[in-house]
Structure formats: structure tokens, C-alpha cells
Amino acid sequence: MDSGRAISLYELNNRVRGVLKDGLPPYFWIVAETSDVRENQNGHCYLEFIEKDSSNRNIIAKSRASIWANNYKLLKAFFEHETGQRFVSGLKVMVQVSVEFHELYGYSLNVQNIDPSYTLGDQARNRALIIQQLQEDGVLYLNKELELPELLNKIAIISSPTAAGYEDFCNQIENNPQGYVFYTKLFPAVMQGERTENSIIDALERIYQYQDFFDAVVIIRGGGATSELSYFDSYLLAASCAQFPLPIITGIGHERDDTVLDVVAHTRAKTPTAVAEFLITKMDETADELLYLQQEIMSLVSQRIVDEYAYLNGVATHLSYQLKEKIKDKLNSVDSISERLKHATNSLIKEKKHYLEIKEQHLKLISPENILKKGYTLTLKDNKIVKHAEELKAGDTITTMFADGRKGSVVK
Structure with a gap:
């Protein structure tokens, strides 16, 4: 040539x-x-x-x-x-x-x-019609009404595994300055072209089977032309996300444009890196809240210890005073009882002594010796007192006791 x-x-x-x-x-x-x-x-x-x-x-x-x-x-x-x-x-x-x-x-x-x-345009009109349909179906704001957990670190990710945005997200999460630990699991999906809708819905269905293991779902893709975002303006995809039981966070790479998926999502961030920053910020808020609660608890515990110490000191002082007063009262009571017992004992002894003296006097008056002195005698047979005449018969030997001696005799 x-x-x-x-x-x-x-x-x-x-x-x-x-x-x-x-x-x-x-x-x-x-x-x-x-x-x-x-x-x-x-x-x-x-x-x-x-x-x-x-x-x-x-x-x-x-x-x-x-x-x-x-x-x-x-x-x-x-x-x-x-x-x-x-x-x-x-x-x-x-x-x-x-x-x-x-x-x-x-x-x-x-x-x-x-x-x-x-x-x-057709794209914007399509979005408006889809959003209107979602609102009429009562599902437009369902996902936004879910509460993000205080500890937001178990994340299910829907993204293309080869996307630069996914790599940026992982780097940001893994290398966060505070060293927070995030547990992430990738559910691969096609993020551009006609397969986008079905692929993301399939990933959501796989996550649904393990929903208890995650705090939220992140849907991310890298940059690209705005015209490619039309695949995220899908009624089925939006309805699936709106009714999903976990909060959904989107970061599909465009700051200027909102897709229907962004509208129904719980939280919309402009890029995958912005999604990572959002999650780290949420962890910052949780850490700050925990630090605040820790300081509050320490302050309350310290104040409680001071209050309880003062209370116990007051109780100890009060008890000491009461104990002293109680001991003093008891000692006075014991002294009073001792005096009463002493007085009662002396009275009882005196009374019993007087009683014994009377008994002694009575016994002396009725004693045989005293009776014999008055001229009475006692007749004994076989050393036993004879009380009746029929106890004696002729020939019996008896003894007659006098005040000054004894005399024997025989009954005739």
C-alpha cells in the first residue's frame, strides 16, 4: 500500500x-x-x-x-x-x-x-409515576420508619464485588481512625444494565433469610453516567426495598441525582465512601453516648457512695446515742428492779421469819413436854400411846409418863 x-x-x-x-x-x-x-x-x-x-x-x-x-x-x-x-x-x-x-x-x-x-423527561416522569404508585400502595415511607439500632456494625452489603466503590467502602470501614469493628457480608449483585433490578432483588431475598444477623443493608455502586441510574427507577425494586424489614442505606455514586431507590431507602448517602462515613459517624454517636452514660453512672455511683456513707455515719451516730440511752435506761431499770427485789426479799424474809416464830411458839405450846408440865400424863403400852381404855386388859404392863419422869404399872 x-x-x-x-x-x-x-x-x-x-x-x-x-x-x-x-x-x-x-x-x-x-x-x-x-x-x-x-x-x-x-x-x-x-x-x-x-x-x-x-x-x-x-x-x-x-x-x-x-x-x-x-x-x-x-x-x-x-x-x-x-x-x-x-x-x-x-x-x-x-x-x-x-x-x-x-x-x-x-x-x-x-x-x-x-x-x-x-x-x-421520560426518566423523571417514570420516577414520579413510580413514587405516586408507591405512595398509593402505602409503602413509600415504610423503610424510613424503621429505627437504626444504637450499635450499627453488622452490615449486609449489596454491590458488585469488582466495583471500585465497594473497595472504597471496605477500606473506609476497615481503616476507620477510631478502630471500630464492623462485621460485613457481601451479597454480590449486578449494579448496571438490564439485570440490575432482578439481581438486587435476589440479593435482598438472600439477606432476608439471615436478617437476624444484620443491623442494616447497604446498597452501593461506583460512579458512572447519570443515564445508568434509570435501572434504579424500578417499581419492583423500590417496593422490595421499601418493605424490607431492615433499614436500607444507599450510596450509588451520584450526589446530584436521586433515584426512586434513594427515595424509599431509610438513608441516602451520595457515594459508597459517604455511606461508610455515615456508619462510622453513627458508631461515634454510640461511643459518645456510652461515654456519657459511663460518666453519668460513675458520677451517680460516686454521689451515691458519698450519700450512703453520710447516711451510715448518721445512722451510726444515732444508734450509738440510742444505744447509750438504752443502756442507761436498762441500767436504771436494773437498779430499780434490784432495789425492788432487795426490798421484796427483805420483806419476804421478815414475813417468813415472823411466820416461823409463830409456828415455833405454837409448836412449843402443843409439845408433849409442855402439856405434861400442866399435870397431864401419857400412858404407853409397848412404847405406843394408849388413846382408848378398851385398848387395855388386865395384866397388861403400862408406862405412865409425867413431866418429871416415868412409872410402870400393871392393869388389874
């Missing part, structure tokens, strides 16, 4: 540029959907225009576009004033564009004008 016939890439691109410039009108009105809308620090707006097929699922055309700062400021204010909504991704718009081709940067469109009569 003759190398002299070849041209450089730059020359080819330059010819393409010329053909486009000469063969196309300077301006076109096109209908497209906005995607990945962003404004840089110089005020220029960069975005993508996309078109989907009749199923409204697959993108069939895409083009880079720009709106230079001086024009973007006017068009944005005009559009938002007329439509009452922000100029963001997901809007179906009618715009006037010029076709640009640059040897280095390639094909793009430059927006010159906009027709505000085109407002919501």
Missing part, C-alpha cells in the same frame, strides 16, 4: 469537521433527555443528551453537550422560571443546538436555546 496516499488522524478529523460544517444547517431543534448535568466553577454547563427505545429502558443514542456560561445563566433562569423546576438530569427537553466537531475532543452539541414547554 502506498503510504503517500495515507493522511493523518488530525487531517481526517479536520475534514470531518469541514464536512459537518458545510453539510449541516447551523442549528437544529432536537428532543432529548438530559443526563449527567453538571456546572463547573467557571459557570459552564456540561451534560449528556440521551434517547431511549420504545420500552424506555435501553439507551439508543447519546451525545455530549455543553452550554457556555454566558448562555447557560440566561437559559437556566428562563427554564426554571417557566417550568417551576430546576434544570437537572432526567428532564425531557427541546433544545436548539449546533453540531460541533473538534479534532481532539470529537463530536458534541452546543446548546443555543431551550423550549420550556418540554418539562419532565
Whole structure:
């Protein structure tokens, strides 16, 4: 092949540029959907225009576009004033564009004008219809009503295992400065393309079988074009997440755009790293609360010890005083009883002594010796007192006792 016939890439691109410039009108009105809308620090707006097929699922055309700062400021204010909504991704718009081709940067469109009569795009309209249906079904805010546990460290993760966002999340969690321990389990899923919906729902069903092992579910993906987020605008996926028994936290890589999945989730973070920061912050709050409770308990215990010590000292002093008074009372009582016993004993002894003296006097009066002294005698037979005459018969030997002696005799 003759190398002299070849041209450089730059020359080819330059010819393409010329053909486009000469063969196309300077301006076109096109209908497209906005995607990945962003404004840089110089005020220029960069975005993508996309078109989907009749199923409204697959993108069939895409083009880079720009709106230079001086024009973007006017068009944005005009559009938002007329439509009452922000100029963001997901809007179906009618715009006037010029076709640009640059040897280095390639094909793009430059927006010159906009027709505000085109407002919501297919993507945004689809989101609105899904959200409306979820609200009518009474499930839109179910997941948001769940309470996050105080200790939020057992996490089920739905993500592509090869995604950079998943790696960023794991690095952030594992290397947190405070050294918190997180227990994570990956449930792999496809996070882009037509399989996204079914794949995430399947992962949720696997987590459901082990829900008692987890505190929350994290759904994360890396960055990418805003147009890819349409796969997260799914009624079945949103309904499954809204009714899931564990709180769901999303971080699907876009700060500017909210998908239906973000709307129904318990908590929405802009990126996987932001999700990790959220979990670490929750652990910080729990640690602070535990530290506060620890200090409160220590303070209460210390104060209780002081109060109880003072109380026991008071009780001891009171008991000591009462004991002394009680002992004093008991001693006085004992002294009183002792005096009463002593007096009663002396009275009893005196009384008994008097009684014995009377008995002694009585015994002396009735003693045989005293009776004999009065002239009476006692008759004895066989050393026994004879009380009746019939006890004696003739011939019996008897003894007669007198006060001053005895005399024997025989009965005739």
C-alpha cells in the first residue's frame, strides 16, 4: 500500500469537521433527555443528551453537550422560571443546538436555546409515576420508619464485588481512625444494565433469610453516567426495598441525582465512601453516648457512695446515742428492779421469819413436854400411846409418863 496516499488522524478529523460544517444547517431543534448535568466553577454547563427505545429502558443514542456560561445563566433562569423546576438530569427537553466537531475532543452539541414547554423527561416522569404508585400502595415511607439500632456494625452489603466503590467502602470501614469493628457480608449483585433490578432483588431475598444477623443493608455502586441510574427507577425494586424489614442505606455514586431507590431507602448517602462515613459517624454517636452514660453512672455511683456513707455515719451516730440511752435506761431499770427485789426479799424474809416464830411458839405450846408440865400424863403400852381404855386388859404392863419422869404399872 502506498503510504503517500495515507493522511493523518488530525487531517481526517479536520475534514470531518469541514464536512459537518458545510453539510449541516447551523442549528437544529432536537428532543432529548438530559443526563449527567453538571456546572463547573467557571459557570459552564456540561451534560449528556440521551434517547431511549420504545420500552424506555435501553439507551439508543447519546451525545455530549455543553452550554457556555454566558448562555447557560440566561437559559437556566428562563427554564426554571417557566417550568417551576430546576434544570437537572432526567428532564425531557427541546433544545436548539449546533453540531460541533473538534479534532481532539470529537463530536458534541452546543446548546443555543431551550423550549420550556418540554418539562419532565421520560426518566423523571417514570420516577414520579413510580413514587405516586408507591405512595398509593402505602409503602413509600415504610423503610424510613424503621429505627437504626444504637450499635450499627453488622452490615449486609449489596454491590458488585469488582466495583471500585465497594473497595472504597471496605477500606473506609476497615481503616476507620477510631478502630471500630464492623462485621460485613457481601451479597454480590449486578449494579448496571438490564439485570440490575432482578439481581438486587435476589440479593435482598438472600439477606432476608439471615436478617437476624444484620443491623442494616447497604446498597452501593461506583460512579458512572447519570443515564445508568434509570435501572434504579424500578417499581419492583423500590417496593422490595421499601418493605424490607431492615433499614436500607444507599450510596450509588451520584450526589446530584436521586433515584426512586434513594427515595424509599431509610438513608441516602451520595457515594459508597459517604455511606461508610455515615456508619462510622453513627458508631461515634454510640461511643459518645456510652461515654456519657459511663460518666453519668460513675458520677451517680460516686454521689451515691458519698450519700450512703453520710447516711451510715448518721445512722451510726444515732444508734450509738440510742444505744447509750438504752443502756442507761436498762441500767436504771436494773437498779430499780434490784432495789425492788432487795426490798421484796427483805420483806419476804421478815414475813417468813415472823411466820416461823409463830409456828415455833405454837409448836412449843402443843409439845408433849409442855402439856405434861400442866399435870397431864401419857400412858404407853409397848412404847405406843394408849388413846382408848378398851385398848387395855388386865395384866397388861403400862408406862405412865409425867413431866418429871416415868412409872410402870400393871392393869388389874
